[in-house]
Amino acid sequence: MKKTTIERILNIIIVLSIVGLLVSIYLLYTHIAPPTEGSICDISSTVSCSIVNSSVFAKLLGVPVSLFGAIWFVFLGLISWKAKRQKKLIQGLLPWNILGMLFVIYLIIAEILLKAVCLFCTAVHIITLITFILSIILYKQLSKKDKKKWFKIFKKWIVWIVIINLIPLIIFNVAGGEKKDHSELAQCITDKGVNMYGSFRCGVCAKTRAMFGDSFEHINEIECHPQGENPQTELCLSKNIEGTPTWILEPNGVEEKRFTGFLSIEELAEFSGCNLE
Structure with a gap:
């Protein structure tokens, strides 16, 4: 694959990361904000972001799933941006997208159980699926030698990913204090x-x-x-x-x-x- 083609794919992933981040931020806002008006994608009792985004599935370990999604897109964009100059980072895109697809499967199961569809969530699912496919295409261009070194190369990234995700876990579960009894x-x-x-x-x-x-x-x-x-x-x-x-x-x-x-x-x-x- 030509260098220009690889860079073009990385640029597409970066753009999709920004779009996904914006959608995730909106979902986070509607999850936290008082539900005075609901969501702009509340079309019916079946097609409603509020139903999905306010359900028990909208939180994971006490943290809004949309916040984890926003963090995921930030790191996806950063890895892709860095990979434009450090090609060895490309190998980290596939495992990162596999993690993203696991979240997509979780949310789709939630929608099936709730018998409701969240259009903005679906947009995130589609974006993640596209970046997953693109990461597979890029991964196939790597040599066997490079594929074996991905964990060693991404040690520092993994540490930062863990730290950044621990922050909301602490804020929502520890620093938030006890809920008032009504x-x-x-x-x-x-x-x-x-x-x-x-x-x-x-x-x-x-x-x-x-x-x-x-x-x-x-x-x-x-x-x-x-x-x-x-x-x-x-x-x-x-x-x-x-x-x-x-x-x-x-x-x-x-x-x-x-x-x-x-x-x-x-x-x-x-x-x-x-x-x-």
């Missing part, structure tokens, strides 16, 4: 007669559950989706539920007020008339 507030909300009409296909509902953590078990959630667990679709229809989550203050079954959309802990306390300590 059990008393959640119990008060239910005692006041507030019900949450939600859906297992609702991304905002998933974020609300995550916001409460284990305390959410005290919240009375009514499943409106017919495919959900213990669905009460007829009740939701009788209540004219047009979107989820819908919070209804209805002591003794008499509706006093309702709100459709995301409510923070403070807003829920005010909505229900509970004290927030």
Whole structure:
């Protein structure tokens, strides 16, 4: 393979790395940000980034998968950039892309289990698949001697990769401190007669559950989706539920007020008339 062709392939990988990084940053933003508006790719209950990005699969070891994805694309771009001048680095692209494909398989399995498709996630999958194929093409141009030396050459890179990935693990699992217990507030909300009409296909509902953590078990959630667990679709229809989550203050079954959309802990306390300590 000509030197110009190799450099052209490396440039393509660099461009794809930048695109993948930008998509991963957006997914990270939508994962962390309050779900007031959802994602721009929330098209339906089946095609929704919020559903996938707010699910239990969106975190790995307590860290958003999108953050790991962003780090992966950064190193992919750096290795490709360095390989333009140090051709021996090309051999590291294949094992790095194999790791990326493992993440792709993990996310595809997650989408199958959730019965939802995240378009931005799919974009990342396609980008990773393309860079994987390109890395195979480049790897085939290496001599057997070079292929055996990849671990020795990438020792320093491996150390930096481990260090950089340890930082978010520490931040999200150690430095973040203990999560506040909202059990008393959640119990008060239910005692006041507030019900949450939600859906297992609702991304905002998933974020609300995550916001409460284990305390959410005290919240009375009514499943409106017919495919959900213990669905009460007829009740939701009788209540004219047009979107989820819908919070209804209805002591003794008499509706006093309702709100459709995301409510923070403070807003829920005010909505229900509970004290927030």
